[in-house]
Amino acid sequence: MSTRPDYVRPLDIKHGRIDMGHGAGGRAAAQLIDELFARAFHNRFLGQGNDGACLPAPPPGHRLVLATDGHVVSPLFFPGGDVGCLSVHGTVNDVAMCGAVPLYLTASFILEEGFPLADLQRIVASMAAAAREAGVPIVTGDTKVVEQGKGDGVFICTTGLGAVPPGVEVSGANARPGDVLLLSGSIGEHGVAVLSQRESLGFETSITSDTAALHTLVAAMLHSAPGGVRVLRDPTRGGLATTLNEIARQSAVGLHLQEAAIPVLPQVDAACELLGLDPLYVANEGKLVAVVAPEAADAVLAAMQAHPLGRQACRIGMVTDDPQHFVQMDTRFGGRRVVDWLSGEQLPRIC
Amino acid sequence: MSTRPDYVRPLDIKHGRIDMGHGAGGRAAAQLIDELFARAFHNRFLGQGNDGACLPAPPPGHRLVLATDGHVVSPLFFPGGDVGCLSVHGTVNDVAMCGAVPLYLTASFILEEGFPLADLQRIVASMAAAAREAGVPIVTGDTKVVEQGKGDGVFICTTGLGAVPPGVEVSGANARPGDVLLLSGSIGEHGVAVLSQRESLGFETSITSDTAALHTLVAAMLHSAPGGVRVLRDPTRGGLATTLNEIARQSAVGLHLQEAAIPVLPQVDAACELLGLDPLYVANEGKLVAVVAPEAADAVLAAMQAHPLGRQACRIGMVTDDPQHFVQMDTRFGGRRVVDWLSGEQLPRIC
Structure with a gap:
C-alpha cells in the first residue's frame, strides 16, 4: 500500500x-x-x-x-x-x-x-x-x-x-477434573441480533450484538491469578454448547453445568422460543468461557466482574472426570441432560 | 482444529x-x-x-x-x-x-x-x-x-x-539511481495459462502457469551479496509494468528498461497478440524483480542463474534520477516509450 x-x-x-x-x-x-x-x-x-x-x-x-x-x-x-x-x-x-x-x-x-x-x-x-x-x-x-x-x-x-508472555499456559487441553467453569456474561445476543435482520425472519427486537474485543478482559483475568487460568474460549459459531463440547473432548474430561446459572436475557429467551432455537447453541461475539483452577476461581471471577465486559460474569459449572467426555447439565426443572454437539445446520453465516 | x-x-x-x-x-x-x-x-x-x-x-x-x-x-x-x-x-x-x-x-x-x-x-x-x-x-x-x-x-x-534476519534491509523504497534491475525469468505465463481456460476465451496453448515459491531463490540472492539487494517484488496482478511503477513511485526514482532484454516465451507473445494484451501487464506467480546495488549485480545475477527458479535471470534495466518517476523503455525498434500504470480493467480474477 x-x-x-x-x-x-x-x-x-x-x-x-x-x-x-x-x-x-x-x-x-x-x-x-x-x-x-x-x-x-x-x-x-x-x-x-x-x-x-x-x-x-x-x-x-x-x-x-x-x-x-x-x-x-x-x-x-x-x-x-x-x-x-x-x-x-x-x-x-x-x-x-x-x-x-x-x-x-x-x-x-x-x-x-x-x-x-x-x-x-x-x-x-x-x-x-x-x-x-x-x-x-x-x-x-x-x-x-x-x-x-x-x-x-x-x-x-x-x-x-x-x-x-512467559509463564502463561492457556489451552483447550488444560482442563482438569475439579476446575471451575466461568462465563463472562449472558449468551445468545449476537446470533439473535443477526437473525432479526434476515429477510426471511425479520422480527422486531431490542437485542443488539455483543460484539466486542475481549483482550483487556483476558489480560485482567491472567493478571489476577498467575497460572490459574487453564482454558479460554469465545463461544462463537455453535454457541456455548459447542465450545464446551470442544473443551471436554480436547481435555478428555466431562463438564457439569447448572442451567440456572447461565445468564440469558429475557428478550433472547423469547426470540429463541419464537425461532425454535436453544440459546446454548446461538453465537456470541463478546463473551468468553474460562476453565480455572479451583483455588484461582474467586480471584479470576472478581477480576472479570470488575471489567466492563465481565460485569455479569458467573460460575456455571465444573470439570468432572468422565471417560465419555460428556457435557451434562442440571436443568432448571431439576433434571439432568446431555448437552450434545449440534448435529445439523443451525445458523449459517452468523459470523 | x-x-x-x-x-x-x-x-x-x-x-x-x-x-x-x-x-x-x-x-x-x-x-x-x-x-x-x-x-x-x-x-x-x-x-x-x-x-x-x-x-x-x-x-x-x-x-x-x-x-x-x-x-x-x-x-x-x-x-x-x-x-x-x-x-x-x-x-x-x-x-x-x-x-x-x-x-x-x-x-x-x-x-x-x-x-x-x-x-x-x-x-x-x-x-x-x-x-x-x-x-x-x-x-x-x-x-x-x-x-x-x-x-x-x-x-x-x-x-x-x-x-x-539481522542486517537484511529490503523495501520498495530503497532503489537508488545507478542501481541495476534484475528479472528472474520470462514473463506472462501465469496470466496466459489462466486465460486459456476461461470459458469465454478458451484457446489451445502449451503454456503452464509459473506458480512457484521463490523464498529459496531469495535466500540465495541475499546470501550472495549481503546488503546488496535493495528491493524485491513479485510481479503478480498488473504484471511487471505495474510492479515497476510501484517501485519507481515508492523510491521516488525513474526506471529505464531495455525491452529486448525482457524474456517472453514465443507462445506467450503469440497468445498476448491474439488476446490484445501486453505481456508487461500480465500476471506472474513465480518470478521476481530485484533492484540491486551496482557493485552487487554480478554476484546476485550469478546466484539467481544457479538456482532452478532463476536460470533465465537477466539484467533488464537500471534505476535513474527522474523527478516524474517514470518507467521508460527502449523498445525493440529503437524507440523509447513510457510504460504507464494500467488504467482500466485488464485481467480480473487472475490470482
Whole structure:
C-alpha cells in the first residue's frame, strides 16, 4: 500500500460502486486502496507500502500466536455492529483466547462487483474504529473483486498475530477434573441480533450484538491469578454448547453445568422460543468461557466482574472426570441432560 | 482444529458436496475439518486444536513480516496449478519479497454450498503439497460456507508470517539511481495459462502457469551479496509494468528498461497478440524483480542463474534520477516509450 500515482478525480464514494477494475491491480485498485482503505487504517506499518508489513518482534521469552477467521455474516449490518467491527473483534478474541496479547492484524477483502462504495466505507470505518479502540493496528491487507453473483457484498478474512508472555499456559487441553467453569456474561445476543435482520425472519427486537474485543478482559483475568487460568474460549459459531463440547473432548474430561446459572436475557429467551432455537447453541461475539483452577476461581471471577465486559460474569459449572467426555447439565426443572454437539445446520453465516 | 467427536460415517468425498452445515460450527463442520483439512495439512501446530496456533518466536534480532492475500482465481484449476498451490506460493512469495524467511501460514476458506468435496480435496491436497515443499506449515485455519450463488466454488485467504534476519534491509523504497534491475525469468505465463481456460476465451496453448515459491531463490540472492539487494517484488496482478511503477513511485526514482532484454516465451507473445494484451501487464506467480546495488549485480545475477527458479535471470534495466518517476523503455525498434500504470480493467480474477 504505497504512494500511488495521482488520480484524475477522487473516488465518488457517495454514488460509486465496486467494479472489476478495482481488483485488477492497476490504477483503479491503487486508488481504492489509497483513498478508502489506507486512509481509514492509517498506521506506520501499513504505510511501508511493501508486499507485507515488517514489524518489531516481541521481547525474548514470548511465544507467538497466529489466528485467522473469514467473516461472511449476512446481513452485513446488524444491530450493534457490522462485518467490519466483527472481523476485528473475532480475530482479536481468537488471539486473546490463546493467552496472547494481540499485536497486529491483517485484512483481506473479497468484494462483489456493484457493491456500493458508501457501504464499503462504512464497513471500513467501523473496522478502523474497532482496531483503534482495541489498540491493534491493521498492518497489511489485500483486495480482490469478483463478478456480481459470485460473491455477496463483502467477505473479510482477518489474521491476528499476538505474543504470549512467559509463564502463561492457556489451552483447550488444560482442563482438569475439579476446575471451575466461568462465563463472562449472558449468551445468545449476537446470533439473535443477526437473525432479526434476515429477510426471511425479520422480527422486531431490542437485542443488539455483543460484539466486542475481549483482550483487556483476558489480560485482567491472567493478571489476577498467575497460572490459574487453564482454558479460554469465545463461544462463537455453535454457541456455548459447542465450545464446551470442544473443551471436554480436547481435555478428555466431562463438564457439569447448572442451567440456572447461565445468564440469558429475557428478550433472547423469547426470540429463541419464537425461532425454535436453544440459546446454548446461538453465537456470541463478546463473551468468553474460562476453565480455572479451583483455588484461582474467586480471584479470576472478581477480576472479570470488575471489567466492563465481565460485569455479569458467573460460575456455571465444573470439570468432572468422565471417560465419555460428556457435557451434562442440571436443568432448571431439576433434571439432568446431555448437552450434545449440534448435529445439523443451525445458523449459517452468523459470523 | 481439535480432536472431535466420532462421526457416524466418514465423509463421502467422492460424491459429496459442501452444504451449509459444513460452515455452521457443529458436528458436520468438525468432520470436514478433521477428515479433509487437518488430515492434509497435518503438523504439530495445527494439532494444538485451539482458536489460534501457539508458535516459537524467531531468534532475537529478527524482525517479523506479515503478508496476506485473498485468492479468487477463476477457473480454480488451470494448466500448471490451481487455487490451492497458488494460495501458498502467493503468500510465501509476499513474505519473501520483504527479505524474510517464511515460517508459518494460515488459511481461511470461503466455500460455496454445492461445491464438490472431490474438487475441494484436490485443492487442499495441492495446497498441502505446496506448503510441504516450501517447508512452511499451515498452522491454523477457518472454514465458512455461503449459499449457492453467493460465492464461486472456493476462495482462499492465506496469511504468512516470516522473520527478517539481522542486517537484511529490503523495501520498495530503497532503489537508488545507478542501481541495476534484475528479472528472474520470462514473463506472462501465469496470466496466459489462466486465460486459456476461461470459458469465454478458451484457446489451445502449451503454456503452464509459473506458480512457484521463490523464498529459496531469495535466500540465495541475499546470501550472495549481503546488503546488496535493495528491493524485491513479485510481479503478480498488473504484471511487471505495474510492479515497476510501484517501485519507481515508492523510491521516488525513474526506471529505464531495455525491452529486448525482457524474456517472453514465443507462445506467450503469440497468445498476448491474439488476446490484445501486453505481456508487461500480465500476471506472474513465480518470478521476481530485484533492484540491486551496482557493485552487487554480478554476484546476485550469478546466484539467481544457479538456482532452478532463476536460470533465465537477466539484467533488464537500471534505476535513474527522474523527478516524474517514470518507467521508460527502449523498445525493440529503437524507440523509447513510457510504460504507464494500467488504467482500466485488464485481467480480473487472475490470482
